[in-house]
Amino acid sequence: MFEWLRLWWNLRKLSRASSWSRRGDAATALGELGDERAVERLVKALGDDGGEVRRAAAEALARLGQPVWQGLIQGDSEDFGRLGESGEPRAYEPLIKALGDGDRPVQRAACEGLGKLGDARAVEALIEALATFGAFGEGVRRAAAEALGKLADARALEPLIHALGDPDDDVRRAAAEGLGRLGDARAVEPLIKALADDDWRVPGAAAEALGRLADPRAVVPLIQALGHGSGRAAEALGRLGDARAVVPLIKALGDGDRHIRRAASEALARLGQPVWQGLIQGDSKDFGRLGESGDPRAFKPLIKALGDSDEDVRCLAAEALGNLGDVRALQPLMQALWDSKSKLGVRVAAAKAIGKVKGDGAIQALFRALGDSDRQVHNAAWGALQGFDAALLVEPFIGALGDPNETVRSSAAKALGELANRQAVGPLLKALEDTEVAVRSAAAEALGMLGDACAVDPLMNALADCGHNVRFAAAEALGGLRDTRAVDPLVVLLAEDSWGIRRAAAEALGKLGDKRATRSLLPLLADCESHVRRAAAGALAQLGEPQWAALVTGHNEDFARLALAGDARLLKPMVKALGAPHNYTRRAAAEALIRLAAAPPAEMVSAWAEIRERITHPHKDTPASHFDEDSDRCGHVDYASGEHHDIGIGLEFPQQPPTRQPDDVPSRDSSPTVSSACPNPGCRKTLKVRAELLGRRVRCPSCGTIFVLPGGPRAAADARPDF
16 A cells, blocks of 8 residues: 555656656656556656756666667757657657747757657647747747658648748748648748748749649749759759650850859759750859860850959859850840959950950950950950951051050050051051050051061151150161161161160160171160160161170179270270269279270270269269169169169279380381281281280271280390391
8 A cells, every 4th residue: 555655646746746856756766666557647747848858768768678769859949859860759748848838049949859759649739839839949940840841740731821821930840841741732832932932042942842742733943943043943943744844944054153064064964965964063263164075055054154243253254155156146245245243253254255256246346355454355355356357457447546545556566566467557557646655656666577668767757756765766666678778867866875775776886787887786785674685786786896795794894895895986985984874884894994094095085084974983872862764873763762772883993094005017117027916806907026026005097996016025136037
């Protein structure tokens, strides 16, 4: 009697006690009693909201010969999931008990467990949970909808359809997924409406559900959803197997989302078009492979990609359209090229693609792009035009010489020169009078390329143009035309302040081959700019004086070698080099003049004071607020500190020239003589020298070069008389 009372009391306490500790004590006591009549109540207690109660009940059941529950119940939040996964029919009762608990997390876990258990007895309870829980039970309603979907019981159809209107996004999504598992055609229309849901996850779940239902009524709505970027719609269309989906799926291959592209290609494979799977792999090269495929059907997906919001996708699409070569792409590409809102990369890619696609209007579009304010777009358009047949470009380029945009006119002039069509000579001569320097210089350059003799006089006039680039281009062009009438105007340019023009004039005079320019070119061998010195040496070589090329290599050592040559004609430019803009050039010229001072020519003696002043001027740093590029006093400027550096030379130079002047070599004398050659590379004349002058400084009567005669008393004794 006493044992029965203990059993009754603990069973009552297990089910009614408000404290989880008292319920846990009751479960433990029932296990100790060992009465099997407590099993049913203990199993139900496995659904208690107290983890300690559940664990005590599981331990009690183990004592009563049912250890299976101990492996499932550990007193944590996963207990209900393990109960559901166990497949044990008796787990239904504790899960139903937990579902009726007031704790939301416990209710949600119970719903999930019932869904895993798969017991149809739970349907009504889950339907009630889906319909009756208030605003704070979104998680419970979602779990209930998911569980009903897993149970796939027809009784859940209407509740799940009703749940498609739930205010919570997760509940609507779970309801859509559940309706797909039910497989009832009555859910098709509600699911089609759900394709327009505001939350992107709900249309995705609805599309997947419609794919499972495989109802042809869903084809058109799914195609529309595919157009709005639904990857699951693509998967669903693949399952439906309707041929109407082929074209929209091909277009979806151009979606900016790689997952949608992959889904569309896999759906097309199901529809009997596996070729797309080889092209679409879900990476950045998808569009390139579409363009290289040569398949005209790739046009639509690439056009779709060209309108994508992602600039990188648009760039890749434009490039791919160029490779595809479909003329239908011309208009969309032109719109992308001219769209000021497009990023630079898109417009550059569009210009290049237009050059590949060609077609009517392509040349005009690229001409318009030549005037773009961004240089990269201009260059892309220019490069694209090079791919067209030259005969097609002459007339448009001639017409472009009248374009209001300066950049277009100059580019057109340059292009006409490269096209080498003499039809352009007249328009280019007119362009030589354009108001813009860039156009005139491009026209001068182009006329030089065309090589028409009628351009000589206009180009000679252009040598006096106010534009530096025009004079430079005209000088180069005249050199190419090789008309000796240009010698005198080009000689004038040798005195230009700009070393670039001096170099261009020197090179042009060399090409003309007229020896009248020799005298004017010689001073440039000691120019302060290495490029000019090298150009002058090259020009003189072309005019029959190759010896200078060995002395002038464009390095600072040029001045020392020229000083040894002893040519008096080089003195003035060497003195001028003392004012070069670079300190290392000034110093090299000064050192050469110091060496020459040992045996100075008469011209150097007359300028002695000036030379000495410039060479001995102290070398120091001088503060300056800015850097004048035309100044001859500086080497460089430190912009951070605003200071000039490398002012002056600061070398020592004799106060007075040597008192003893070199002896002139007599042309006739009856005294014994020896033969000696002038060391000047420009002279090299063989001289008859009196033997008594050996070892002394002498001056060549032909060129004025001063040098020391080799030999001495021993050489004089061995010298043979000149009979």
